[in-house]
Amino acid sequence: MKMLTTDAEKFNFVPDEKLSAKGYSADVKKEIYRFPSILLLDVCIVSGSIKGSSWESLVLLERQNKMSHFVS
Numbered sequence: 255m256k257m258l259t260t261d262a263e264k265f266n267f268v269p270d271e272k273l274s275a276k277g278y279s280a281d282v283k284k285e286i287y288r289f290p291s292i293l294l295l296d297v298c299i300v301s302g303s304i305k306g307s308s309w310e311s312l313v314l315l316e317r318q319n320k321m322s323h324f325v326s
Contacts, residue, residue, distance in 0.1 A: 257299070258293075258297070261292050261293065261296055291308060294308055294311060294312070297315070297321075298311045301320050303315050303318060303320065
């Protein structure tokens with residue numbers, strides 16, 4: 255759970271007008287795309303539901319009623 259909390263805090267990215275107004279750009283891969291996969295991995299570790307791929311892990315979490323239905 256500590257790992258999950260730490261990762262959620264680490265990837266707390268909220269783009270706003272201040273970011274672009276100052277000429278900064280977001281690292282899309284690091285700031286946006288990576289977080290869901292890290293969050294899923296953390297949830298799978300905590301729940302003991304790790305599979306070979308992210309999609310397999312999502313299906314297992316749903317079958318175990320640890321996650322509601324998702325749309326792929």
